Amino acid sequence: MEIISNNLEKDKKDMRKVWEKIGDYFRANSIWMMWYCTGCGAIEMPPTMTSRFDMEQLGMGPMATPRQADVLLITGYLSAKTLRRVIYSYEQMQDPKYVIGFGSCTINGGIYYDSYATMKQLDHYLPVDLYIAGCMPRPEAVMNGFDTLISMIKKGEAKGWKHYQENYDWYHENQLHSLGEVYVKDEFHE
Amino acid sequence: MLKMNSMNSIYENLNSKFNILSVDYPDDMQMAIDLEEKDIHTVLAYLKSDGYTQLSILTCVDWLKEGVLQLVYVIFNWDSGIHILVRTKLDRDKPLFRTVMEIYPGAEFYERDVHEFFGVEFEGNERSYKHLFLELWDAEPPMRKDFDTQAYSDKKYAPREYKSKFISEKGGEK
Amino acid sequence: MKEVKLFLGPQHPGMHGNYSVHMYVDGDIIKKANPMPGMLHRGFEKLMERRYWMGNIALIPRICVVEPDINEMVYAMGVEKLAKIEVPERAHWIRMIILELARLAIHLMSFGGIGGPTGLYTASYWSVADRDLILDIFEKITGARVYHMYIVAGGVRKDLPKGIEEEIIKFLDYIETRFPEYEELILKNPIIHARLKDNILLPKEVVHELGVTGIGMRSAFNKANDIRKVKPYARYDQVEFDVPFGPYSDAYTRVSYKLIEMKQSVRIIRQSLEKMPKEGPVRVSYSTGNAIRWTVPSGMVYPVIESSRGEYGYLMVSDGSDKPYRIAVRGASYPQGLLGVEKYLPGHRIDDASIWMATMDVCAPEIDR
Numbered sequence: 234m235e236i237i238s239n240n241l242e243k244d245k246k247d248m249r250k251v252w253e254k255i256g257d258y259f260r261a262n263s264i265w266m267m268w269y270c271t272g273c274g275a276i277e278m279p280p281t282m283t284s285r286f287d288m289e290q291l292g293m294g295p296m297a298t299p300r301q302a303d304v305l306l307i308t309g310y311l312s313a314k315t316l317r318r319v320i321y322s323y324e325q326m327q328d329p330k331y332v333i334g335f336g337s338c339t340i341n342g343g344i345y346y347d348s349y350a351t352m353k354q355l356d357h358y359l360p361v362d363l364y365i366a367g368c369m370p371r372p373e374a375v376m377n378g379f380d381t382l383i384s385m386i387k388k389g390e391a392k393g394w395k396h397y398q399e400n401y402d403w404y405h406e407n408q409l410h411s412l413g414e415v416y417v418k419d420e421f422h423e
Numbered sequence: 424m425l426k427m428n429s430m431n432s433i434y435e436n437l438n439s440k441f442n443i444l445s446v447d448y449p450d451d452m453q454m455a456i457d458l459e460e461k462d463i464h465t466v467l468a469y470l471k472s473d474g475y476t477q478l479s480i481l482t483c484v485d486w487l488k489e490g491v492l493q494l495v496y497v498i499f500n501w502d503s504g505i506h507i508l509v510r511t512k513l514d515r516d517k518p519l520f521r522t523v524m525e526i527y528p529g530a531e532f533y534e535r536d537v538h539e540f541f542g543v544e545f546e547g548n549e550r551s552y553k554h555l556f557l558e559l560w561d562a563e564p565p566m567r568k569d570f571d572t573q574a575y576s577d578k579k580y581a582p583r584e585y586k587s588k589f590i591s592e593k594g595g596e597k
Numbered sequence: 598m599k600e601v602k603l604f605l606g607p608q609h610p611g612m613h614g615n616y617s618v619h620m621y622v623d624g625d626i627i628k629k630a631n632p633m634p635g636m637l638h639r640g641f642e643k644l645m646e647r648r649y650w651m652g653n654i655a656l657i658p659r660i661c662v663v664e665p666d667i668n669e670m671v672y673a674m675g676v677e678k679l680a681k682i683e684v685p686e687r688a689h690w691i692r693m694i695i696l697e698l699a700r701l702a703i704h705l706m707s708f709g710g711i712g713g714p715t716g717l718y719t720a721s722y723w724s725v726a727d728r729d730l731i732l733d734i735f736e737k738i739t740g741a742r743v744y745h746m747y748i749v750a751g752g753v754r755k756d757l758p759k760g761i762e763e764e765i766i767k768f769l770d771y772i773e774t775r776f777p778e779y780e781e782l783i784l785k786n787p788i789i790h791a792r793l794k795d796n797i798l799l800p801k802e803v804v805h806e807l808g809v810t811g812i813g814m815r816s817a818f819n820k821a822n823d824i825r826k827v828k829p830y831a832r833y834d835q836v837e838f839d840v841p842f843g844p845y846s847d848a849y850t851r852v853s854y855k856l857i858e859m860k861q862s863v864r865i866i867r868q869s870l871e872k873m874p875k876e877g878p879v880r881v882s883y884s885t886g887n888a889i890r891w892t893v894p895s896g897m898v899y900p901v902i903e904s905s906r907g908e909y910g911y912l913m914v915s916d917g918s919d920k921p922y923r924i925a926v927r928g929a930s931y932p933q934g935l936l937g938v939e940k941y942l943p944g945h946r947i948d949d950a951s952i953w954m955a956t957m958d959v960c961a962p963e964i965d966r
Contacts, residue, residue, distance in 0.1 A: 269608040271615055272637070273662045273962075276743055279709060280732075283725040297610050314558045315607070315615060315636045322608055341583040344656060347573040347647065348640045349565050350557070354583045371742060411579050413559045449898040450678050452828050477808050477908075479901070482925035484914050495912060497899050497927075501820070504828035506899055508912075529808035532935040540642075555935075556635035556965060565643060572643050 249389045260303070260329070261386040264293045264379075267302035269322060272309025274335035274369040281372040291379055299325040304382070307359075309369065310338035310345050311352040317417050320408060323359055330394045331386070333378060334364045343368055357407045360393030430454055433505070441466050455508035460520070463511050467496060467526050474500045475507060481523075481533035483541045487568040490515045492541055496523070513543065522547035540566035600628055605950055607636050610713050613954050614662075614961035618938055622947055630942040630950070632935050637965040645924045650676065650750075651889050653921065658744040660926060661963040663706055666699040667904045669748040672924075674830060674900035675913040676750035679893050682881060688752035689832045690873030694765070695738070695747060696831070696902075697862040697869075701772070702731045703905045704855045704862075707958060708783060711852060714951035715792050720783050727775060730768055737761055752880030762870055769863050776860060784853055793849040796945075797953050800846075803941060808932040811907025812854050813957055816846035824903035836868040848956040858905075890919045906930045906958040928963030935964065 249257070266288075270278065282288050282295060296302040299322045311319065323332070334355045337343035342353035355361055362385065365378040385391040397404060408415055434446050434454065444457040458466055475498040484493040489512075496509040513520060522545045523530045531550075537543050538551040542564040545551045554560060563570050600621045606612035617633040641660055645653050657672050658665035670692060677684060705728040712721035732742045737758055739745040747754050783789055799809070804817045814822050821840040825833040841857040843850060895917035901910035906929035914923040928934075937957065942950055953959070 267608065268610050269615075273659060275614065276662045279706070279721065279725045280729050283709075283722045285726050285729050295610070299608065310639060312636060312638050314556075314638065317558070318607055318636065342580075344659070345639050345644065346582075347576050348644055349562075349570075349572040349575045349579075350638050350640045351576075351580075353576070353580045357581055369743065407581070411581075413561065418558070447897075449896055450900070453899060455897060476805060477810070479808075479899075479908060479910060480912060480925060480927040482912055484897075484923045495897075495925075497910075497912060499908070501822045501827060506901070508897065508899060527808070528806045529932050529936055532931070556638045558635065565640060568646075570643075572640060572647070 247389050254389065257329075257386050257389055261383045262292045264291075264304055264383070264386075265296035265302045266293055267299055267305050267322065267326070268295045268297050269299075269305070269319075271307050271311060271315050271319060272335070272338065274306075274308030277369055277372055277375060278306075278308065281375050286372040286376055288376070288379065291376070291383060293379060299323075300327060302326055303329070304331045304333060305359075306333050306335060307339050307355055307361075308335040310336075310343065311355060312350045313352070313412055314350075316352060316358060316408075317412060317415055320359065320415055321417055328394050328398075329386075329391075331362045331382060331391050332359055332393055333382060334361045335367075335370055335375075337366060337368045340364055340366065352411065358404060358411070360396045360404070362391040362393045429503075430505070433507075437466070440469070449508075452504050453506045453508070455510060457510050457512075460511050460513065463494075463496070463509065464521065464523060464526065466509060467498070467523055470498060470507065470509075471526055474502055475505075477501065478523075478527040478529050478533070479506065481530055481537060483537045483543060483566075485515070485541060485566065485568045486512075487515075492518050492543060494520065494537070494543070498527075518543040520545055522551075524548055540564055542567065599623070603947065605947070606633075609951075612951065613710055613959060616934070616954075616959065616961035616964075618942070618950060620942070620947075620950070625947045627943050627945055627947060627950065630938055632938040634935065634961065634964050637962045639966070641966045642924060642926065645921055647920065649890055649919055650893055650921060651891065653924075654746050654749055658746060659962075660966060661904075661928070661960055662743075663960060663962075664699055664703045664905060665744050666695055666748060667902055667909050669746065670696060670830075670902055671900050671909060671911050672913075673748050673750045674902070675898055675911055675924075676893055678898045678900060679896045679913065679915050680750070681894075682751050684752050685878045685881060687756075687874045687877040688879045690869045691753050691757060691879060692748055693831045693833065693836075693869050694866055694873075695735075695745070695753075697865045698731050698734065698765075700862045700905050701859055702728050704859050705731070707855060707905075707955065708779065708852075710955045711783070711789070711952075714948065714955055715788055717783070717786060717788055720779075723775075723782065724779070727772065730771070734761070734765060734768060737764070749880070751882065752878070754880070756879045765866065765870065769866060772859075773863060776856065779856060784849075784856065789852070790849070792949075792952065793847065793852060793956070795847050795849075797848040797949055797956060798846065799851075799941075799957075804846075807937050807940070809907065809937065809957070810932075811903070811905070811929060811958070812851050812858070813846065813933060814907065815840065815842040816850045816854055817844070818842065819844040824901055824908055828901070830900075830902055832869075832872075833865075835872065836865050838865050848952050851956045892917060892919050893921075895922075901927075904929045906960060909963075926963065926966050928960070928966070930958055930960045931964055933957040934959040934961070 339355040345351040447455040477499045479497040491512040606617040615636040620630040621628045657668040705724040708724040709721035739747040823840040838861045841854045909929045910927045912925040916922040
């Protein structure tokens with residue numbers, strides 16, 4: 234945890250170049266969200282995405298492939314099996330990329346704190362830019378979270394992806410400790 | 424009362440043909456029978472031909488104190504609406520049983536489930552040795568009573584550390 | 598001829614939840630398909646053994662994310678049967694209203710689900726917005742949108758709030774005006790006809806082999822195989838409703854049955870509002886002494902109810918202590934989600950795989966638990 238907190242101190246200063254600032258400004262107004270329902274919280278995504286709460290008013294839309302997506306939502310608990318796939322998906326995404334953790338399960342394990350299958354804190358394995366609290370967060374909270382993410386991108390505060398590059402060893406060690414190996418097998422076992 | 428009578432007649436019919444160790448009526452339209460290991464297949468085959476065409480669930484209960492694993496086959500008759508719980512006990516240290524896939528093909532994945540979570544081996548169900556839900560599992564079968572999920576979780580997945588200062592300043596401890 | 602290995606899901610717009618199918622394809626024909634569940638495995642059955650009977654009420658709705666109320670109902674029924682509790686009359690009717698509202702909600706959600714694989718996104722936009730009106734009613738009754746923890750052993754947690762009856766009736770009137778529009782939008786749509794008609798057939802023998810229940814079974818068997826009719830729980834024996842059934846099961850029939858079931862749910866809720874006792878207790882206390890650590894007499898029981906996907910039940914074992922000894926969950930989509938994918942998808946086209954998932958209502962969280 235120490236590496237992270239040291240970095241946070243250093244990162245308080247805005248070190249971006251002018252063209253990066255311009256890039257971030259435009260990027261913040263058109264975000265593609267990856268279409269991956271990892272847990273319970275995904276059930277509040279359809280109302281957020283469709284006509285009642287209307288995510289598109291923020292310039293956000295769902296995207297089917299990780300290579301074209303900007304933001305990865307971890308919607309709730311993460312089982313060990315999902316985490317392998319999530320790491321795969323995250324590493325396929327192009328920089329800059331952002332991670333949002335949904336609900337109490339990603340923060341401290343939530344209701345599954347003693348389960349043999351689920352992770353207890355997401356930022357141990359992937360850099361999280363923003364947490365949305367709640368079990369599960371309401372669409373209003375999700376919209377509010379997206380709004381915060383947008384302003385964070387504009388200000389240059391959402392730099393999780395840089396942390397991941399700089400502290401890759403630390404993250405990878407944690408991943409290996411909990412997962413054994415990150416390699417994803419197919420079901421045929423051939 | 425009529426329901427109870429029909430349940431009784433089902434039991435008497437079964438008892439005249441097979442060796443039933445004990446019977447129980449947990450609910451109306453529901454009957455639980457205990458059988459010896461060797462009788463399970465004949466009874467299930469008989470009951471299937473008698474209208475119990477659906478295997479609702481096959482599952483297992485770990486009785487740690489008695490040292491047995493109890494297999495429970497829940498079968499259902501859609502015409503009469505009667506559930507029968509067919510139960511048998513296996514040795515906990517060496518649980519080995521024969522598959523019922525020939526009678527109920529749908530049992531295949533339930534057997535894989537029971538093998539994965541209880542360690543019961545099913546002869547004839549070749550793929551039951553492959554893990555279905557868990558990936559790279561490195562401990563004993565998790566649903567056994569002596570498996571401590573809290574300890575496993577603490578060992579594998581780091582918990583969040585809260586600063587005690589933060590709690591005493593903002594939280595309930597004052 | 599060359600076969601290509603393809604992963605459908607878990608990250609895919611056509612997949613319903615975190616679930617994956619691995620397949621070999623030749624051209625666009627599936628040659629071999631293997632299901633890959635377990636991404637949502639949280640070890641519920643183990644966790645339930647570690648919580649008190651009371652504490653489990655918070656845990657169980659999370660087993661099936663889309664339709665949580667059926668879990669609460671099955672759990673409450675099991676405890677009542679083990680402890681021989683008589684539920685007050687009014688509570689039975691309130692439970693029925695909640696369960697049927699939930700059935701409306703999940704069928705609306707599955708209309709949204711059919712929008713993904715067929716590209717008819719208007720359906721998702723309309724039906725998810727209409728579903729939100731039900732969630733608003735739930736919020737007024739129970740205080741929560743998705744996980745209600747409302748149906749508890751011995752009745753329901755608290756009485757209906759004042760004036761909710763009028764609101765439910767207002768909603769029912771509204772949703773009835775929407776049914777013809779859904780028929781126009783979904784069932785009479787040329788896209789849906791082209792994709793769903795005579796596709797993903799489910800013959801009677803296959804139903805037998807897999808053990809499929811619910812809409813899949815009824816559409817193939819030509820018989821009203823519905824738990825609400827076969828062994829009624831709550832007060833389903835005192836209301837009039839029809840169950841759609843037929844001899845020919847293709848994807849289109851199954852979708853159209855969902856609309857019929859929704860109309861019948863509206864009918865049930867209207868009758869329940871009329872027939873339910875206007876006042877009275879809604880909950881009995883199940884034990885004396887400590888309210889949290891109450892015990893349940895030992896026994897083994899298998900309560901079942903009809904979910905939107907079929908027979909849903911728990912095998913509940915108690916050893917007389919303050920925690921359950923074992924609870925096994927029979928997810929209603931277990932057969933069609935695992936064996937069905939493996940045995941039945943080969944021979945179909947790749948893009949029809951997600952139609953199987955949508956019209957058979959494969960619900961990943963209840964398979965994985």
